[in-house]
Amino acid sequence: MKQSKIAPYLFLLPGCIVLGLIIFYPLVQAVWLSFTDYNIIQDPNFVGMENYQTMIESDLFWKALGQTFLYLIVVVPSLVILPIFLAILVNQKVKGIGFFRSAYFVPVVTSMVVVGITWKWVYAEQGVLNYILDLMGLSSVNWLTSTSTAIFAVMAVTIWKGLGYYMLIYLAGLQSIPSDLYEAAEIDGASKFKQIIHVTIPLLAPSILIVSIMSSISAMKVFEEIYVMTGGGPLNSSKTIVFLIYEQAFSRLNMGYASAIGVVLFGITLIISIINLKVMSKKEKVA
Amino acid sequence: MGLRVLKDEEEEMKKSSITQHSQKEEKPKRIKKKTPFTKFLYNLFIYSLLILMTIVTIGPFLWLLSTALKSGAENIFAYPPKFIPEQPTLANFARVMEAFPFWRYLFNSSLVSFVTVLLNLVLCSLAAYPLARMKFKGKNIIFILILSTMMIPFQLLMIPIYLLALDLGLNNTYAGVILPHATTAFGIFLIRQAFMTVPYELEESARIDGCNSFQIWLRILMPLVKPSLVTLAIFTFMMSWGDFLWPLIILDDTSMYTLPLGVNALAGSFSSDWRLIAAGSIISILPIIIFFIFMQKYFIGGVMKGAVKG
Incomplete structure (x- = not known):
């Protein structure tokens, strides 16, 4: 195939200029800022490792880091497993199934601000959720104002908003499984449940991989639902690393310190992304 | 295709599911022949789950809508919660549109x-x-x-x-x-x-x-x-x-x-x-x-x- 030597670079140029402007240049500058005491008002002074020192000695940093991992540990498996069942449900060939697929997708298209407001109202002390608990004979919970439940209540919203999205990814995977596999399993006498375990789940492996990657990326970056629903509270109990960065940078104007936390976050995500890339390239070789 | 059309279709389908479900199977299954009764139970199960999940995904928005439609005279913190507004009003929407x-x-x-x-x-x-x-x-x-x-x-x-x-x-x-x-x-x-x-x-x-x-x-x-x-x-x-x-x-x-x-x-x-x-x-x-x-x-x-x- 003949092509000019510079053609590939010309095609890449506009996109790469933008990515350079919005990712790579800011990345370098963020690393530089992390070694300064920049606060928007005064010019940055180089302070060496001071921000990192402060960070390591900060209880709040470790708390937020722990809560970020808690977020990953709860949200990612939930978003990997629950939508599989939802996808199997909406893959049933019954009348009106299109309506249900769309209904489950509505939270996905709704902005997180409105979703957060909606759930704040559902979680309210005298709200619907506590009423349902009451009906089941359980005592009511101060979902968003108790330090032991706030972060889990926000996680539930992250999961709730993501369900419909990952459901569709699995649905696409389900529909690519040839139906004669199920027929063969049925001839062998496999029950519907056994078919799910032995046919559906193994053949969904590529989709499961995609969902794991995507949900872990978005769980690491979680911010808006926390901002809208708890503001990180009560007593910092729902603060994650990204929330801490936002708070330090734009409420306290500690831009240098915020950048240092950001660099640490980047380090963690880089490790995860390298693992992801390795898995992805393996998958590509197979495909 | 509008949501209302789909909703109507769904309601119609619910009403007639007992009579229609047997015609619905597009591909006749070779292996197991389901009796109409087991098929009915199966569909009932599927629809129950589908409707339950619809309540989970749409319900919170409907609850918000219900609150938005409640008049100033109605206590929105009433317990147990009232899902249907006593006197539905658009007054809240009108006031919001001003601000x-x-x-x-x-x-x-x-x-x-x-x-x-x-x-x-x-x-x-x-x-x-x-x-x-x-x-x-x-x-x-x-x-x-x-x-x-x-x-x-x-x-x-x-x-x-x-x-x-x-x-x-x-x-x-x-x-x-x-x-x-x-x-x-x-x-x-x-x-x-x-x-x-x-x-x-x-x-x-x-x-x-x-x-x-x-x-x-x-x-x-x-x-x-x-x-x-x-x-x-x-x-x-x-x-x-x-x-x-x-x-x-x-x-x-x-x-x-x-x-x-x-x-x-x-x-x-x-x-x-x-x-x-x-x-x-x-x-x-x-x-x-x-x-x-x-x-x-x-x-x-x-x-x-x-x-x-x-």
Whole structure:
């Protein structure tokens, strides 16, 4: 195939200029800022490792880091497993199934601000959720104002908003499984449940991989639902690393310190992304 | 296909499911013959689950809507909660519309989303072409660098981008809101995957006919990956429409606010009046819900195709 030597670079140029402007240049500058005491008002002074020192000695940093991992540990498996069942449900060939697929997708298209407001109202002390608990004979919970439940209540919203999205990814995977596999399993006498375990789940492996990657990326970056629903509270109990960065940078104007936390976050995500890339390239070789 | 049509269809279907369910099976099953009764039980089970999940996903919004429709005389904190308003009223919506420049925010959101989608379609598919179909030096490194941007949290970058935008005079401008989303690694990856499936013979014969690379991109490749372009448009639109944090930082002129920002400000200014917060939230999601109802085929198809190709 003949092509000019510079053609590939010309095609890449506009996109790469933008990515350079919005990712790579800011990345370098963020690393530089992390070694300064920049606060928007005064010019940055180089302070060496001071921000990192402060960070390591900060209880709040470790708390937020722990809560970020808690977020990953709860949200990612939930978003990997629950939508599989939802996808199997909406893959049933019954009348009106299109309506249900769309209904489950509505939270996905709704902005997180409105979703957060909606759930704040559902979680309210005298709200619907506590009423349902009451009906089941359980005592009511101060979902968003108790330090032991706030972060889990926000996680539930992250999961709730993501369900419909990952459901569709699995649905696409389900529909690519040839139906004669199920027929063969049925001839062998496999029950519907056994078919799910032995046919559906193994053949969904590529989709499961995609969902794991995507949900872990978005769980690491979680911010808006926390901002809208708890503001990180009560007593910092729902603060994650990204929330801490936002708070330090734009409420306290500690831009240098915020950048240092950001660099640490980047380090963690880089490790995860390298693992992801390795898995992805393996998958590509197979495909 | 409107939601109402679907709803009607669903209701009709519920009414007649007992008589109709036996005709519904398109492919007769060879193996097990189900009796009408087990099939009825099976359908009952499926529909119960489907309706339960609908309550889970739509219920919270309906509860918000119910609150928005409650009159000032009704206690919205009543316990047990009242799901149907005693005297439904649109008064809350009317009051919110006075404080909430809805049309302005809708215009801002629409413009920002439209330009963001357009930029992504062009820039991502330009960059995707050589990554999918050309051999050149540094290809792998460039590709890995692009992919790695997906893992860099925006909250790390937003401080320098904010400073950059200030330097460029982009605060309180549409360009400033659009800038950080003008190209995405996801888009490049998605279109690259689509380009890779196009047979090389098509490209070679076009080259023999004298087409240069740009013409091949525009006339051969782009029309062949239309479904993926639709997918990218849908993804970019959803991301841009719901974006909150960046507009919050770059915009302090309220007349430039997008809908999520407007609703957030509204919730702040009516901090305890849940009727108005609810009404404002419902108004702010109406455009996207209506858009979704009309375009649901593309949304659902787009996300499913994105999954297969990504």
